[in-house]
Structure formats: structure tokens, C-alpha cells
Amino acid sequence: MKFSKLAAAAATSLVLLAGTAQAADKPVVGLIMKSLANEFFQNMMKGAEAHQQKRGDYELVAVGMQNETDFESQINAVENFITQGVDAIVVAPADSRAMVRPLKKAMEAGIVVVNFDVALDEDAKKQQGVELAFVGPDNRGGAKLAGDALAKKLGEGAKVVIVEGNPGADNATQRRLGFEDSVAEYKLNLLDSRTAHWETEEANSVFSTMLTAHPDIQGVMAANDSMAIGVVKALESAGRKDIQVVGFDNIPAVVPMIKDGRMLATVDQFGTDMAANAIDMALGVVAGGKPLEGWVKTPIELVTAD
Amino acid sequence: MTTDTLKSAAPAREGLSLRVLMQNSGIGLALLALIIFFSVTTEHFLTPNNITNILTQITINLVLAVGMTFVILIGGIDLSVGSVMAFAAVVAGKAITMPGFGDAEAIALAIFAATMTGVLCGLFNGIASAFWSLPSFIITLGMLNIARGGALQISGAQTIYSFPFAFEEFGSAMVYGVPVVFLVALLFVLIAWFILNFTVFGRLLYGIGNNEEAVRLAGHPVFWYKVAAFTICGLTAGVAAVVYMARLNISSPIAGIGFELNAIAAVIIGGTSLSGGRGSVIGTLLGAIIIGVLANGLILYGLSDFMRQMITGVVIIVAVILDYYRARFASK
Numbered sequence: 001m002k003f004s005k006l007a008a009a010a011a012t013s014l015v016l017l018a019g020t021a022q023a024a025d026k027p028v029v030g031l032i033m034k035s036l037a038n039e040f041f042q043n044m045m046k047g048a049e050a051h052q053q054k055r056g057d058y059e060l061v062a063v064g065m066q067n068e069t070d071f072e073s074q075i076n077a078v079e080n081f082i083t084q085g086v087d088a089i090v091v092a093p094a095d096s097r098a099m100v101r102p103l104k105k106a107m108e109a110g111i112v113v114v115n116f117d118v119a120l121d122e123d124a125k126k127q128q129g130v131e132l133a134f135v136g137p138d139n140r141g142g143a144k145l146a147g148d149a150l151a152k153k154l155g156e157g158a159k160v161v162i163v164e165g166n167p168g169a170d171n172a173t174q175r176r177l178g179f180e181d182s183v184a185e186y187k188l189n190l191l192d193s194r195t196a197h198w199e200t201e202e203a204n205s206v207f208s209t210m211l212t213a214h215p216d217i218q219g220v221m222a223a224n225d226s227m228a229i230g231v232v233k234a235l236e237s238a239g240r241k242d243i244q245v246v247g248f249d250n251i252p253a254v255v256p257m258i259k260d261g262r263m264l265a266t267v268d269q270f271g272t273d274m275a276a277n278a279i280d281m282a283l284g285v286v287a288g289g290k291p292l293e294g295w296v297k298t299p300i301e302l303v304t305a306d
Numbered sequence: 307m308t309t310d311t312l313k314s315a316a317p318a319r320e321g322l323s324l325r326v327l328m329q330n331s332g333i334g335l336a337l338l339a340l341i342i343f344f345s346v347t348t349e350h351f352l353t354p355n356n357i358t359n360i361l362t363q364i365t366i367n368l369v370l371a372v373g374m375t376f377v378i379l380i381g382g383i384d385l386s387v388g389s390v391m392a393f394a395a396v397v398a399g400k401a402i403t404m405p406g407f408g409d410a411e412a413i414a415l416a417i418f419a420a421t422m423t424g425v426l427c428g429l430f431n432g433i434a435s436a437f438w439s440l441p442s443f444i445i446t447l448g449m450l451n452i453a454r455g456g457a458l459q460i461s462g463a464q465t466i467y468s469f470p471f472a473f474e475e476f477g478s479a480m481v482y483g484v485p486v487v488f489l490v491a492l493l494f495v496l497i498a499w500f501i502l503n504f505t506v507f508g509r510l511l512y513g514i515g516n517n518e519e520a521v522r523l524a525g526h527p528v529f530w531y532k533v534a535a536f537t538i539c540g541l542t543a544g545v546a547a548v549v550y551m552a553r554l555n556i557s558s559p560i561a562g563i564g565f566e567l568n569a570i571a572a573v574i575i576g577g578t579s580l581s582g583g584r585g586s587v588i589g590t591l592l593g594a595i596i597i598g599v600l601a602n603g604l605i606l607y608g609l610s611d612f613m614r615q616m617i618t619g620v621v622i623i624v625a626v627i628l629d630y631y632r633a634r635f636a637s638k
Contacts, residue, residue, distance in 0.1 A: 036458075036463060037454075037458050037463055037559065037560055038463065038560070039463050039464055039465060042462065042463035042464065167611070167612075192608075194605070194611055195611050199558075199560065199561070199563070200465075200554050200556060200558055200561070201366070201550060201553075201554060201561060201562075204553070204554060205363040205601070206605065208359045208362070208363070209356075209359060209363075209601075209602050209605040209606065210605065212350045212353070212355060212356045212359060212602075212606065213348075213350055213605065213606045213608075215350075226465065226558065229465075229554065229556060230554060233553065233554050233555065236478065237362070237478045238355070251465060252464070252465075252467070253465045253467040253468075253556060256468065
């Protein structure tokens with residue numbers, strides 16, 4: 001009995017040893033994401049883990065942050081990855097300026113760096129003399145898709161409002177600009193534009209007040225689906241069924257709303273695959289492929305009831 | 307020390323006496339001034355629909371602020387209420403979406419789950435800070451993280467959705483244009499007002515805020531009174547979670563970030579002293595209304611989000627400075 005246990009233990013450790021020896025041959029990819037409290041990045045991490053299981057020819061070390069603004073922990077993660085000597089770093093920067101310097105250090109250490117989700121600041125890159133491609137969706141273009149869908153439904157001159165994300169966040173800015181592009185192209189009448197900090201409850205409060213100030217609103221562009229849900233609830237309590245709402249992200253909670261027409265459209269940027277795709281590209285370069293250049297756009301798609 | 311212990315531990319009952327009226331009249335006048343200002347300068351402020359909106363919008367903060375009043379009265383603070391609300395909402399969201407229950411059972415289960423989660427978190431806050439005599443600031447800061455982490459862990463950082471229709475109806479129900487959820491909050495204000503003014507427990511909470519040692523020497527179980535204050539605060543966080551779920555028909559693990567600060571602001575603007583022992587829940591009601599009227603009115607007025615934030619900050623500071631003069635005036 002005792003012996004067999006011992007043997008089992010020995011066998012296990014042999015397997016483990018063999019496992020680590022094998023792992024040493026596989027390239028190691030360090031994945032740095034933003035806040036894992038965010039549904040979007042949580043799904044992205046799951047996508048990356050599933051991808052690692054499926055491919056099986058690389059090791060994945062994934063790290064997230066405490067919250068959206070905690071970019072110091074991302075800088076620490078880069079430094080740790082340099083020390084560990086990973087083969088590639090795949091990063092969604094929380095701050096498009098602060099991350100340039102540590103990533104430059106990583107590149108100088110011979111690590112393949114792929115920047116995805118949020119683009120690093122062009123000026124900061126130039127200043128540091130860094131050449132780095134960006135793999136990611138066009139947030140501005142995506143927002144314009146949703147905005148255009150709204151504009152086509154309502155027609156020229158329609159009265160609309162925008163519910164913005166966190167002021168200062170790059171994707172919030174890009175989405176606002178995208179909505180404003182639609183406003184300009186279809187000559188919409190933009191009555192008001194306010195932040196609800198990505199959050200449902202705040203969007204509910206802020207939008208019901210906007211609706212009081214402008215009872216003639218015809219359409220709402222929300223910079224994410226969580227806020228769109230808050231807008232839809234506000235419309236329900238006000239008994240308004242004539243107002244069209246578009247969102248962004250295509251989270252599961254809005255699927256029934258799109259289906260029954262409470263929301264006109266949302267935008268899917270395939271966040272689950274985003275990290276996985278960036279990892280594929282990084283591994284391609286690690287394996288001796290050509291370095292990435294410019295902006296490698298990832299797919300975005302307008303989601304409507306039909 | 308001797309003069310301290312001699313000082314009356316429990317001040318005179320406040321009730322709805324002239325003194326309370328005088329104490330709250332400053333806040334009341336400020337509120338009246340705001341209402342007149344927005345009524346004159348904006349077209350839609352004083353309309354039935356907008357008043358309904360304001361009442362709906364202040365409900366969650368009011369519920370949280372009622373519990374916060376108890377904690378601040380004993381000289382404590384609870385920084386965890388926003389996170390505990392999210393935690394309770396997620397636990398209740400998991401409960402309400404469990405298969406195999408009828409609507410009524412599911413809703414009852416969710417309300418029970420939310421309030422129990424709140425109560426347990428508050429109980430922990432109270433016991434940990436009172437037993438080791440630790441600053442509640444630190445204990446509840448810990449709980450802020452525990453509850454937020456718990457909410458994210460249980461939900462897998464996903465929004466929980468599709469609740470029974472009846473629950474949603476409760477969230478948007480009105481009685482003569484007054485949201486039912488607001489009436490629930492008002493009921494809590496009344497119960498709190500009764501407890502704080504007409505029960506020994508309530509009077510001794512003021513006593514603990516003024517002079518904890520004196521209350522202890524008088525033979526009262528100060529420990530349990532403090533635990534009870536924090537537990538009540540936790541309970542209101544659970545109730546706020548129910549309101550959140552009924553109103554929005556979702557449970558989000560990132561709900562309520564920063565709500566503790568709004569609740570504290572409502573209590574302080576309402577004239578309750580941050581060092582404890584002085585204040586009233588009627589003041590808290592007025593404080594919550596002022597914050598709600600400001601948030602609503604400044605949007606109608608067309609002010610930018612950033613200006614709005616600045617003005618809210620100024621109002622909090624002015625309220626605390628006024629409180630300083632009121633305290634000096636009262637001690638003379």
C-alpha cells in the first residue's frame with residue numbers, strides 16, 4: 001500500500017518533470033489586459049485561455065488589473081515579464097502614453113511586443129523612437145456603424161443624444177467621435193452629450209434627466225451596452241416606445257433587447273477572440289515571421305434584429 | 307476626563323420639536339433656494355414627470371444614507387456600502403435566476419438573499435471594529451474590497467439579467483406619481499427617525515457618539531450597540547441592492563462604485579456631525595434630496611459634467627463649514 005503510493009508519487013513527479021522540460025521548449029506569451037472586473041476583458045481572458053488549450057504549442061501567462069486606471073500594475077507586469085524572459089508580450093494598454101517606455105525596454109530585451117485593443121499614442125511612440133504596430137478594432141468606425149444605423153432609421157435632422165463613457169478613456173473618446181461622425185454625415189441634431197461612466201444606474205439617471213430637458217429626443221447613442229440598458233429602462237419607465245437606442249459591445253444582456261426591438265443595434269468587436277488573434281500574430285513573429293506594421297484592423301460587425 | 311464623563315451622554319430627545327426645525331431650517335432653506343433657482347432658470351424642472359424622476363434617482367442613495375446616519379452618529383464611517391450593495395445584488399441575482407422556482411418564490415428568495423448578505427457584511431464590520439476598537443474606516447475599507455471581490459467572483463464579472471416581470475413592475479410602480487421604491491425608502495427614514503428618537507437604543511447611539519466611556523460606565527453594552535449600528539447600515543445596503551435590481555432589472559458586479567461617498571455626503575450635508583453624537587435622519591433625507599436636485603437641475607440647466615462635479619464638491623465643503631459654525635453656536 002505504502003509502496004504503491006510512493007511509486008505513484010514518483011511517477012507523478014516524473015511526469016511533472018517531463019512536463020516542465022517540454023514547456024521550456026514552448027514559447028511563453030505574457031498577456032496584459034485591463035480590468036478583469038470588466039465583462040469585456042473577462043471574456044477576452046477566457047477566449048485566450050481556450051485558445052491556449054486548443055493550440056497547445058505555447059505557454060500563457062495572463063495578468064489583469066484592479067481597475068481601469070491602475071496602469072502602474074501594467075508597467076510592473078511588463079517589467080516582471082522582462083525579468084522572466086518571456087518570448088512575447090501581448091498588451092492592451094490602460095494608458096496609451098505611460099506604457100510606451102516600459103514596452104520599449106521589453107523590445108530592447110528582444111521580446112516581441114504586440115499592442116492590441118487600445119492603440120499607443122503616436123506622438124509618445126515617436127518621442128521614444130518606438131516602431132510598434134497596433135492590432136485592434138476601429139472603435140470610431142464601429143461607433144459610426146451604430147450611429148449610421150440610427151441615422152438611417154430616423155432620417156436627416158433627427159434629434160439625438162450621446163451617452164459617453166469615462167472622460168479621458170481612449171475608447172470612450174473614439175466612440176464619441178464615431179457617433180459625432182454619423183451626426184455630421186446625416187446632419188442629425190445633437191441635443192446633448194454626457195458621460196455616465198460606462199455604468200447602468202448612472203446612465204438611467206442621467207438619461208431620464210436628459211429626456212426631461214429634451215422630450216423630443218428621437219434617438220440615443222450609448223458608448224457601451226451597460227449604459228444602453230440603463231437608457232432602455234429609463235424609456236420604459238417614461239412609457240416612451242418611440243425612441244431608438246444603439247449601444248456597443250454586444251454583451252449577452254442586450255441580446256433579448258435587440259431581438260424584441262427595445263434596442264435598434266449594437267456593435268460586436270469580437271472581444272473574446274481579440275487577445276487570441278493578437279497572440280497568434282505574436283507567435284508568428286516569434287517563429288521568424290515578418291514584424292507587424294501599421295494598424296492591423298480586427299473585425300467589427302453591426303448587430304441588429306435581422 | 308472627569309468633566310467628559312460628567313457631560314450628559316445622551317442629549318435631549320429631538321423629535322419634531324422646534325429645535326430640530328431650527329437645526330434643519332438651514333438645509334431646508336438651501337433646498338428651497340435650489341428649487342426656486344432651477345424652477346425659474348429651467349423650463350422642465352418643476353414638472354410632475356421631473357419630480358418623479360428625481361425621487362426615483364435619489365432612492366438608492368437615500369436608503370444607503372439612512373444606514374450611514376446610524377454609523378456616523380456613533381462616530382464611525384462605513385466605506386463599504388457601495389460594494390456591499392453590488393455583492394448583495396449579485397448574490398440575489400444568482401438566487402432569482404435559479405431554475406425551478408415560481409416568480410413569487412424567486413423574488414422572495416432574492417429579497418432575503420440581498421438583505422441577509424447586507425446584514426452579514428454589516429455584522430462583520432461592526433464586530434471587527436468594535437471588538438478590537440479599530441477605526442471603522444480601515445475595517446470597512448477592507449470590507450469594500452472583500453465585497454467587491456466577492457461580487458466579481460460570484461458573477462464571473464458578468465452582468466446577471468432576465469428577472470421575473472413582477473420584480474420589474476415593482477421597480478417602476480407609481481402611487482399618484484410617487485415611485486413605490488421611494489416610498490420604501492421613506493418608510494426606512496420614518497423607522498430610523500422613530501428608533502433614533504424614541505427608543506433607548508437610539509438615544510444611546512447619540513450618547514456613544516458624544517461620550518462612549520460615559521455610556522459604558524453607565525452599564526450599557528456599548529459593544530452590541532455599535533455592532534447593531536453597523537448591521538443596520540449593512541441591511542440598508544442590502545435593501546438598496548433590491549431597489550437597484552428592481553429598477554434596472556440586472557445585477558452588475560461593478561454597480562455602486564463610489565456610492566458610499568454620495569451616502570456620506572447626504573448625511574453630512576444633512577447636518578450630522580462626522581465626529582458623531584449630533585444630527586438627524588430628517589437632515590439626511592434633506593441632504594439626499596439636495597444632492598438629487600443638484601444632479602438633476604444642473605443637467606437641465608445645461609451645465610457640463612465637469613462643472614456639475616465641481617459644484618457638488620463645493621456644496622459638500624460649504625455644508626461642513628456651516629456645520630462647524632452650527633456646532634460652535636450650539637456649544638455657547
